Amino acid sequence: SQEFSSSPTKAGRRSLSRSISQSSTDSYSSAASYTDSSDDETSPREKTQVNSNGSTDFCVKNIKQAEFGRREIEIAEQDMSALLSLRKRAQSEKPLAGAKIVGCTHITAQTAVLIETLVALGAQCRWTACNIYSTQNEVAAALSETGVAVFAWKGESEDDFWWCIDRCVNTEGWQPNMILDDGGDLTHWMYKKYPNVFKKIRGIVEESVTGVHRLYQLSKAGKLCVPAINVNDSVTKQKFDNLYCCRESILDGLKRTTDVMFGGKQVVICGYGEVGKGCCAALKALGAVVYVTEIDPICALQACMDGFRVVKLNEIIRLVDVIITCTGNKNVVTRDQLDRMKNGSIVCNMGHSNTEIDVASLRTPELTWERVRSQVDHIIWPDGKRVILLAEGRLLNLSCSTVPTFVLSITATTQALALIELYNAPEGRYNQDVYLLPKKMDEYVASLHLATFDAHLTELTDEQAKYLGLNKNGPFKPNYYRYKASKSFLCKI
Numbered sequence: 001s002q003e004f005s006s007s008p009t010k011a012g013r014r015s016l017s018r019s020i021s022q023s024s025t026d027s028y029s030s031a032a033s034y035t036d037s038s039d040d041e042t043s044p045r046e047k048t049q050v051n052s053n054g055s056t057d058f059c060v061k062n063i064k065q066a067e068f069g070r071r072e073i074e075i076a077e078q079d080m081s082a083l084l085s086l087r088k089r090a091q092s093e094k095p096l097a098g099a100k101i102v103g104c105t106h107i108t109a110q111t112a113v114l115i116e117t118l119v120a121l122g123a124q125c126r127w128t129a130c131n132i133y134s135t136q137n138e139v140a141a142a143l144s145e146t147g148v149a150v151f152a153w154k155g156e157s158e159d160d161f162w163w164c165i166d167r168c169v170n171t172e173g174w175q176p177n178m179i180l181d182d183g184g185d186l187t188h189w190m191y192k193k194y195p196n197v198f199k200k201i202r203g204i205v206e207e208s209v210t211g212v213h214r215l216y217q218l219s220k221a222g223k224l225c226v227p228a229i230n231v232n233d234s235v236t237k238q239k240f241d242n243l244y245c246c247r248e249s250i251l252d253g254l255k256r257t258t259d260v261m262f263g264g265k266q267v268v269i270c271g272y273g274e275v276g277k278g279c280c281a282a283l284k285a286l287g288a289v290v291y292v293t294e295i296d297p298i299c300a301l302q303a304c305m306d307g308f309r310v311v312k313l314n315e316i317i318r319l320v321d322v323i324i325t326c327t328g329n330k331n332v333v334t335r336d337q338l339d340r341m342k343n344g345s346i347v348c349n350m351g352h353s354n355t356e357i358d359v360a361s362l363r364t365p366e367l368t369w370e371r372v373r374s375q376v377d378h379i380i381w382p383d384g385k386r387v388i389l390l391a392e393g394r395l396l397n398l399s400c401s402t403v404p405t406f407v408l409s410i411t412a413t414t415q416a417l418a419l420i421e422l423y424n425a426p427e428g429r430y431n432q433d434v435y436l437l438p439k440k441m442d443e444y445v446a447s448l449h450l451a452t453f454d455a456h457l458t459e460l461t462d463e464q465a466k467y468l469g470l471n472k473n474g475p476f477k478p479n480y481y482r483y484k485a486s487k488s489f490l491c492k493i
Helices: 010-015 063-078 081-090 109-120 138-144 157-167 185-193 194-200 209-222 235-258 272-284 297-305 335-340 398-402 405-424 438-455 464-467
Strands: 102-106 124-129 149-151 177-182 203-206 229-230 266-270 288-293 321-326 345-349 369-375 374-380 388-392 435-436
Touching: 010 321, 063 109, 063 138, 063 405, 081 109, 081 405, 081 438, 102 109, 102 157, 102 185, 109 124, 109 138, 109 321, 109 405, 138 149, 149 157, 157 185, 177 185, 177 288, 177 405, 185 194, 185 209, 203 209, 203 405, 209 229, 209 435, 229 405, 235 272, 235 345, 235 388, 235 398, 235 405, 235 438, 266 272, 272 288, 272 297
Parallel strands: 102 124, 102 177, 124 149, 177 203, 203 229, 229 435, 266 288, 266 321, 321 345, 345 388
Antiparallel strands: 369 374, 374 388
């Protein structure tokens, strides 16, 4: 992973072969893209663009795609009624008035609805991407057109990635006081490079396993000088986004990139957390033979009870057709294992970071990289064997396809409430530590989304509430209640 104390130079970036570094020059994007970006090879960093208000405080692929991006956002709004309901309820109160939020997330139509909600609630926002392949260029253009300072485009280099983060943070006359992060890159960039700015942050909201892990590391070392909310382990994020989103999007990503048929395929899912559970369920339903690798005996037992065989990857590496990593760890699939895979195997990652597959070990002279289509590479061994690598080991679903809007509405609503909570919290409520979202807020987010299904909650009688020892209005479960046992909750017991 990229060290935060230094970033790649432009010279180093250019030394990579075109077949490896090419990304945004292909037309198959993470969502429908109305303009083939291959028509313009000029880096956005080298262009001066102006929106209709005369602002140049942004850097996107093509500001002229704004109209198409607006249509994408309007489509997303149709399935994010709960977030729009929150916007409507709180818009008059402006609970984020004075908030200056710098964000680093996937820039998609769904994220745009969240950003525009934050703006409607009074916040000023500057935004960059947490993944070099997941940005929808037309959506980034639409946000820039409305005045949100967006620095992101699909197919950034590593150097571009850190440059965009820096441009969001380091701008004259504007100092952020809130962070919304996905993966921890923005948080650590500010912590390392702008410590004085970081100390003035009022709160951090983080939504990924990787980012949360980094926050806990800072906290344990006594270096976290601001309060943070761990959204990833909130019920409404983990039990819905991680599980249901991945259950649907894993198939979409694999189909779009490889046209693979899953019936009868031998598939290994590395990790049986919520993401792994979703992937396993989807692939099993289409007739794939699914194996699971796990380090946690409880998650392993769950996999066994769900009908999956738990194995070590080395035991079946020569037999498998597809490997999908979902662990948040590093070097889950090593070069030695890649060497032993059979011809035509597919390797991809559903975790946030690009550390799970040892992609760096594949960039050697004896192996040939052949770009097939956007985010699809053939890695060719000297004997002619080919392994198909997707998104260069980065997050498959958002790099190569789309994700279900409704599920992201749940996560986005949770993020918005977390930002409101931290920004408006009285002094002393939160220390310089990492917190989970209060259960009452989780329940509120869920309740906002029930109307979509015309679902009607049963209300406790006074007698029933007294018998259970509950408030009639919730929360209805104690903090230790797991809903469905999972690794991230169990490890806190």
